[in-house]
Every structure is written in structure tokens, then in C-alpha cells.
Amino acid sequence: MTQLLLFNITNGLIIGAFYVLMALGLSLILNLSNTINFAHGGFLVIGGYIAYAITPYIGFWGALLVAPPLTALIGIVVERVLIRPLYGRDPLYSLLLTFGLAFIIEDGTRFIFGPQGKPVTIPPFLAQPLSSDFFFITGYRLFMVAVVMIAVALLFVLLRYTRLGIRIRAGTLDLETVAALGINVQMLRSLNFAVGIFLAGLSGVLAAGQLGLEPTMGTGLLMPSFIAIIVGGIGSLPGTLLGGLLIGVASGLTAVFLPAASEAVIYVMMAVVLLIRPRGLLGEEGMMS
Amino acid sequence: MSAEQARKLIVLAAIWLILLLAPYWMVPLGGYTALATRVLVLGLAAMSVNFLLGFTGVLSFGHAAYFGLGAYGAGLTLKFLAPSTPLALVAGMLLGGVCGAILGTLIVRRRGVYFAMVTIAFGQVFYYIAFQWSSLTGGDDGLRGFSRQPLDFGAFKLDILSNANNFYFFVLFCFALAVATMGFILRSPFGRTMIAIRENERRSRFLGIPVERHIWIAFTLSCFFMGFAGALYALVNNFADPRGLHYSQSGDFVMMAVMGGMRSFWGPLLGAAVFVILQDYLSSITVNWMSFVGLLFVLVVLFFPRGLLGFIRRSKA
Numbered sequence: 393m394t395q396l397l398l399f400n401i402t403n404g405l406i407i408g409a410f411y412v413l414m415a416l417g418l419s420l421i422l423n424l425s426n427t428i429n430f431a432h433g434g435f436l437v438i439g440g441y442i443a444y445a446i447t448p449y450i451g452f453w454g455a456l457l458v459a460p461p462l463t464a465l466i467g468i469v470v471e472r473v474l475i476r477p478l479y480g481r482d483p484l485y486s487l488l489l490t491f492g493l494a495f496i497i498e499d500g501t502r503f504i505f506g507p508q509g510k511p512v513t514i515p516p517f518l519a520q521p522l523s524s525d526f527f528f529i530t531g532y533r534l535f536m537v538a539v540v541m542i543a544v545a546l547l548f549v550l551l552r553y554t555r556l557g558i559r560i561r562a563g564t565l566d567l568e569t570v571a572a573l574g575i576n577v578q579m580l581r582s583l584n585f586a587v588g589i590f591l592a593g594l595s596g597v598l599a600a601g602q603l604g605l606e607p608t609m610g611t612g613l614l615m616p617s618f619i620a621i622i623v624g625g626i627g628s629l630p631g632t633l634l635g636g637l638l639i640g641v642a643s644g645l646t647a648v649f650l651p652a653a654s655e656a657v658i659y660v661m662m663a664v665v666l667l668i669r670p671r672g673l674l675g676e677e678g679m680m681s
Numbered sequence: 682m683s684a685e686q687a688r689k690l691i692v693l694a695a696i697w698l699i700l701l702l703a704p705y706w707m708v709p710l711g712g713y714t715a716l717a718t719r720v721l722v723l724g725l726a727a728m729s730v731n732f733l734l735g736f737t738g739v740l741s742f743g744h745a746a747y748f749g750l751g752a753y754g755a756g757l758t759l760k761f762l763a764p765s766t767p768l769a770l771v772a773g774m775l776l777g778g779v780c781g782a783i784l785g786t787l788i789v790r791r792r793g794v795y796f797a798m799v800t801i802a803f804g805q806v807f808y809y810i811a812f813q814w815s816s817l818t819g820g821d822d823g824l825r826g827f828s829r830q831p832l833d834f835g836a837f838k839l840d841i842l843s844n845a846n847n848f849y850f851f852v853l854f855c856f857a858l859a860v861a862t863m864g865f866i867l868r869s870p871f872g873r874t875m876i877a878i879r880e881n882e883r884r885s886r887f888l889g890i891p892v893e894r895h896i897w898i899a900f901t902l903s904c905f906f907m908g909f910a911g912a913l914y915a916l917v918n919n920f921a922d923p924r925g926l927h928y929s930q931s932g933d934f935v936m937m938a939v940m941g942g943m944r945s946f947w948g949p950l951l952g953a954a955v956f957v958i959l960q961d962y963l964s965s966i967t968v969n970w971m972s973f974v975g976l977l978f979v980l981v982v983l984f985f986p987r988g989l990l991g992f993i994r995r996s997k998a
Contacts, residue, residue, distance in 0.1 A: 487794070488932070491932045495978070587960050615801075618802050622802060652813050659805065
């Protein structure tokens with residue numbers, strides 16, 4: 393029983409780590425650009441497939457370094473060409489556009505790489521379980537959690553101490569004033585978008601090593617990421633972090649006792665949060681309304 | 682009668698004439714009656730989404746949930762309760778509407794993109810329920826084992842199962858009822874406050890309109906219409922599909938409304954017609970129809986944000 397419990401908590405934490413990476417990127421873009429990026433899961437898929445395509449040439453480590461920036465580059469192009477014209481308009485339009493984009497990315501990867509799952513080979517020493525009792529704690533799983541932790545730490549350092557990060561946070565609070573101070577808001581939004589997509593690309597590479605690749609893999613992560621944002625509190629990145637881990641562990645634990653409800657439990661959590669504390673766990677007053 | 686009123690009356694007469702005669706002109710043009718029926722039902726759903734989006738100005742991206750609930754409500758009634766088509770329609774409408782009313786109390790506390798996000802997430806709840814509760818709903822395979830029943834008028838029975846034209850006219854009758862109700866609400870003082878909220882929420886609040894409550898009422902009403910449309914859709918297919926509750930279906934409805942023209946009453950019906958016929962055609966010629974539908978989304982957003990009707994009106998002016 394303890395083993396089963398531990399197994400599911402570990403699983404939940406790892407899934408939660410993915411939710412966190414996805415949700416942080418979504419949250420960044422939502423906060424600064426007022427855009428719900430429905431194609432975020434699609435960018436995860438792009439990151440994963442780039443890794444799949446280049447692993448034979450530069451190995452897993454090379455792919456881990458190269459694929460996320462490449463994905464971010466594609467993100468910048470998409471933002472410039474398609475999303476930028478919509479900033480002045482009702483958020484409905486950017487939502488619909490990214491929604492259509494998600495269709496195109498999913499169908500496009502299916503067209504190029506085929507509908508079957510693709511494996512990405514990871515270094516053999518990472519694939520070993522660490523002990524025979526806890527067979528589920530493979531090196532790769534620990535490695536994933538470590539990478540996510542480093543990425544999140546770097547993101548917070550970026551936001552806290554660099555000029556770009558301070559501008560992003562200022563823009564989240566009051567974009568007009570930031571623009572009035574002479575900061576190029578368009579550029580800021582592009583870079584911010586790129587950071588968000590970088591995180592999606594990174595989760596794509598990590599997911600590819602663990603689960604293999606499928607064109608539809610991004611879609612399943614999108615909804616939990618939304619819920620992580622709502623539960624944690626819109627406008628608060630630490631909230632998103634907390635929300636992602638919470639719903640990951642909650643669904644992992646529910647899988648032990650009531651497997652059928654493991655998906656539903658996160659929605660119940662969201663309903664409870666909205667009922668008791670509408671602004672989310674760490675949300676600031678007035679951010680959500 | 683002014684020229685403007687006369688023009689409106691002529692347009693209205695033309696719309697109903699086209700709809701009434703659809704089975705007779707669609708078949709020679711290469712369509713089939715069931716396609717016209719689907720356009721009507723999905724058009725009603727798009728109009729219900731637009732009731733909220735275009736006339737109250739709030740975007741629900743999870744309305745497919747109430748559509749799907751309507752479908753399951755009708756299907757389950759026919760399968761387990763009673764073989765009665767009207768009862769199935771009422772049950773579907775009630776299921777969609779009541780669930781919408783309950784969740785609406787939580788949802789109306791948000792605005793803008795956050796309103797959209799919360800509606801999407803709550804919509805997915807019903808998708809998972811329909812997906813997981815296989816013993817009742819048939820899970821991934823969908824709900825089967827029911828069919829629409831003949832209408833019993835006492836003196837005679839009307840066969841709507843095997844006669845496609847009869848069924849089309851029955852659906853058109855239901856559509857007309859729903860659309861008339863919708864038009865009536867929009868013309869009422871309440872409908873005017875909806876438009877006031879869309880135009881300027883803060884000012885509406887200052888004028889003493891209880892904005893939250895009115896948005897909740899509009900949300901609930903549109904969920905009732907949505908449930909009704911969903912119930913009709915279950916009758917069209919004799920089948921209810923969990924994918925009918927999924928947010929991608931909501932996206933399709935919003936797209937139909939935007940593509941036709943959000944600011945006009947009939948726009949979403951036109952959008953639904955274009956969307957359904959295009960999807961029907963694309964999926965018959967290519968397996969990559971998803972890309973084309975996605976491309977359609979992108980192109981409409983970038984180049985026709987006012988929709989077809991908005992585009993026509995603007996080029997005339």
C-alpha cells in the first residue's frame with residue numbers, strides 16, 4: 393500500500409511538474425498579452441518533434457539544449473505575424489486564432505510524422521530504476537523533476553532580477569504606464585511570448601523522453617494547465633506553480649482510491665476554489681475581475 | 682411603413698422562404714435533406730452562443746457542454762424513460778438549462794478572458810462525466826440504442842424517423858419556436874439591458890442594472906436554448922457523442938457565430954451553413970480537413986473579423 397501510495401504521489405508530482413511548466417508559460421502570455429494561447433499544447437508538440445528529429449544527429453543532450461530555443465523562435469514568428477495584429481481587439485479573436493492554430497499544428501505533425509507514437513531515445517543510465525523496491529523512480533523521472541525545478545528557478549530569477557523580467561512584471565500590472573515610460577511594448581510582448589513558448593518546448597522535449605511522442609499529446613495537458621492557473625490565482629506566477637503541483641498530486645492520489653475520478657477531481661478543486669476564494673489561492677484582489 | 686421596415690420584412694420573408702423550401706432546392710444542388718437539418722440544428726446552437734456573445738458581450742467557450750447535455754438528456758429519456766419525442770426535447774432542454782443555471786452562478790463572477798477560461802474548464806467537467814460513466818452514457822462509444830419516435834397527434838401519426846422531409850419540417854418548426862422566443866427576449870426591455878451591458882458595463886451598473894444577475898439570466902437562457910438544440914441534434918443522429926460536449930465543439934460554435942457575423946441576429950445561421958457544408962465537403966475529399974478548418978479560423982480572424990454579414994453591410998455602406 394505504501395508503495396502504491398508513493399508511486400502515485402511520485403506520478404502526481406511529475407505530472408504536476410509538467411502542468412507547472414505549461415501553466416507558467418500560458419500564464420506569462422495571459423498576463424501580459426491578454427491572450428489565451430490555445431496553441432500552447434501545439435508548441436509542446438513542436439518542441440517534442442524537433443527533439444525527435446535532431447536526436448539522431450546531436451544526441452539527447454544536444455536536443456534538450458537546442459529544441460526549446462528553436463520552438464521559442466517559431467513562437468516569435470507566430471506572435472509577430474499572426475497574434476500581434478489582434479492585440480487591440482477583443483480577446484475573442486486571439487483565442488479563436490490560436491484555437492485554429494492548434495488544429496493546424498496537430499494535423500500538420502500527423503501529416504509529417506504519421507499518427508503513430510514516436511520514441512525519443514534517452515541516455516541509458518537515465519532509464520535505469522534507482523532501486524528495485526521503488527522501481528518507478530527511474531533516473532529519468534528524477535532528472536525531469538530536476539530540470540523543471542531549475543527552469544522554474546531560472547524563470548523566477550529572470551523575472552525578479554533582470555531588466556526584461558522587471559519590465560514584464562510591470563507590464564502585467566499596468567501596460568499603459570510601461571509604454572508611457574518609453575519601453576517598446578511590442579518587443580516586450582514578443583520576448584515574453586518567446587519565454588512562454590520556450591517553456592512549452594522544454595516540456596515537449598522532457599515529455600518525449602518519458603512518454604514518447606504523439607500529435608495529440610499537447611491537448612491533454614492544456615486543460616489541467618488552465619485549471620492550475622485558475623486555482624493558483626490569475627496574475628500570480630507563484631500561484632500557478634502551487635496550483636500545478638497541487639492538482640498534479642491531487643489527481644495522483646485520487647488515482648489510488650478512485651481511478652475513475654482522477655481527471656474529475658481537478659475540476660472539483662477548481663469549483664471549490666472559485667466558490668470559497670474566487671481570486672484563487674495566491675491571486676491578488678481585483679486581478680481576476 | 683418606412684423603407685427600412687419594408688426592407689427588413691422582405692429579408693425576413695426571404696429567410697423563411699429559403700428555409701421552408703430547403704429540401705426542394707438543396708437536393709438538386711447536390712446536397713441532401715439531412716445536411717439541411719444539421720445546418721438548422723447547429724445554426725440554432727450558434728445563435729444561442731451568439732445570444733450571449735453578440736448581444737450580452739460575454740464569451741462562453743464552453744457552451745458545447747450544455748449542447749451535449751441536451752443531447753444526452755434527450756437520448757437517455759428515449760432510451761430509459763419513455764418513447765416520446767416531445768418529452769425527450771423537453772428533458773434535454775431542462776438538463777442543459779438547469780446545469781447552466783447552477784454553474785452560471787460561479788461563472789458570472791468573472792469577465793473577459795477569465796470568463797472564457799472558467800467556462801471552458803467547467804464545460805470539460807461534463808465531457809469527462811460522459812466519457813467516464815460508461816454504464817450510463819456508453820463512454821467513448823457514445824450513447825446508442827434509441828431513435829426518434831413518430832409524433833402522435835391522436836387522430837394521426839407523423840413519421841419523422843424514415844421520412845427525411847417530415848423530420849426536416851419538424852426540426853424547422855422547433856427551430857422557429859426557439860428563434861421566435863429568442864427574438865422576443867431580445868426585443869423586450871430585458872433584451873435592451875443585455876445590449877446596454879455589452880456596450881458599456883460600467884455605465885449600466887451606474888444606471889442601476891444588476892449586471893451580474895442579468896448576465897446570469899442571459900447565460901442561463903442561452904444554456905436552455907443550447908440544451909434544446911442539443912436535444913434536437915440527438916434526434917438528428919439517433920446518437921449522442923461525448924465529443925459533442927468537448928471544448929473543440931464550443932470553438933466550432935463560436936466560429937460559426939463569428940464567421941456569420943456576431944452583431945446580427947441571423948449571422949450565426951449563415952455561419953453555421955457555411956461551416957457545416959464546408960466541413961462536410963472537406964472531410965469527403967481530404968483526411969487533412971482539420972488543417973483546413975484551422976486555416977479557416979485563422980483567415981476569418983485576420984481578414985473577416987466582422988463576419989460575412991458584417992462584411993456585406995460594410996461594403997454596401
